Amino acid sequence: MKKDFYLTRYALIIKRLENSPATYSQLKEYLLNSFEFQDAGIKSYSIRTLQRDIREISNLFNLSIHNKKKGDNRYYIESRPIMEVDEYNQKLLESFQVSNALNVHPNFSNFIFFETRKSTGAENFYDLFFAIRNKRVITFEYYNYKNKLMTARKVHPLALKESKDRWYLIASDTNDKVLKSFGLDRIHYLDVNKTKFKEKYKYNFREHFKNAFGVMNLAEQNPERIVLKCSKHQGEYIKSFPLHQSQKEIKENPNETFFEFFLHPTYDFMQEILSYGKEVTVLEPKSLVDDIQAHLQESLNAYLNCT
Known part of the structure; x- marks a missing residue:
């Protein structure tokens, strides 16, 4: 088995067991039928390799996988990590899946296109x-x-x-x-x-940033209740990719969706709302409504001065 393929195996095992418990035979079938295994030309997966992978998954992801249920030989994830570790795990898994696709196919430039950007440091x-x-x-x-x-x-x-x-x-x-x-x-x-x-x-930076949008809230501020009205179309995007962990859908009608947030109305957040144009309107708090109105008026004045 290819030595540089282990991270992909870990990601696939976790993905399968997060869906439901599985026996060794079911895991083997799932792995060998995966496109990742097919592209890598791997046609075998032993019980010894699975046992070794389970130990390494425990060390790397802090996930405990067992198959010791009475009368059941299925493997299952016994424990889930705390929230911050789970976020770390998700990042790792996403990175593994992307990097493996690029490593398996050196000519990926014909199929995969990254945003052009400068170094992130x-x-x-x-x-x-x-x-x-x-x-x-x-x-x-x-x-x-x-x-x-x-x-x-x-x-x-x-x-x-x-x-x-x-x-x-x-x-x-x-x-x-x-x-x-x-x-x-x-x-x-x-x-x-x-x-x-x-x-x-x-x-306590986890608490410090819990109600922050971006990294701008480094001073002690009180978070506020923010209510947005979105077009039905834009609301679907915001549902699928929440703007903030405090996001809650509070009302919906045939044309609009309303969301509630509890965070600091920072400049970063205002810029995010402005990026949606007419599709998103702030209803509360009044201070944020006033700030956005002033910003839009300045932008309009700048365009009027161009004529």
């Missing part, structure tokens, strides 16, 4: 992760889009946050002791110092 990801875990002071040069200047920064790194396919470093700036976010794509000349910082920060 992921080359610094592990160094930052190491610095956070070991409480190392870091220094770097940071590019500011507003003033188009590079500035020297010295920070205490605390967390990494993903938002809209970008990664951000959350850190305390040693200059003013303020919590800030730094886009990894704008960090240059990163240096992880040997010096450790001694400050004991008490931020």
Whole structure:
């Protein structure tokens, strides 16, 4: 069996067992009939390989798979990880499935098309992760889009946050002791110092970002109830890909769908709503309605000035 195929096997086993328990024979049939196995030319899957895969799945994904039910020889997932680990697992599985498709077919450029984009700064990801875990002071040069200047920064790194396919470093700036976010794509000349910082920060970032949209909510703010009215067509897209974990559908009629959110009405969220144009309207709170109206009026004025 191909040595570089193990991650794909793990993803397929988890996918099958998340659907329902299965015997070794059922798992073997499922795997061998999968397009992944067919494309790789794999025609066998032994019980020893399954047992080894189960051990590795437990180590890698924190998923416990057993087949010790009384009178039942089916394998099943005994335990589910906590939410944050489950999110990590989903990311890993998605990455494995995509990377395997690309590895099996080197000529994928004729079939798969990625968005053209510049570097996201992921080359610094592990160094930052190491610095956070070991409480190392870091220094770097940071590019500011507003003033188009590079500035020297010295920070205490605390967390990494993903938002809209970008990664951000959350850190305390040693200059003013303020919590800030730094886009990894704008960090240059990163240096992880040997010096450790001694400050004991008490931020609970999972709670901190629970009611945030993006990474803009680094100050203490109170989340608000936000109500959106969407066209029926756009509402279906928002149902299938929620804007935020607090999203709830509260009403529906033949032409419109209404959603409720509980979050901070940040600039990031306003930009997201504006991207839907006339398909989405904010009904509450009034402060957000006023902000969007003012923004739309400024945009209209800018176009009127072009004539």
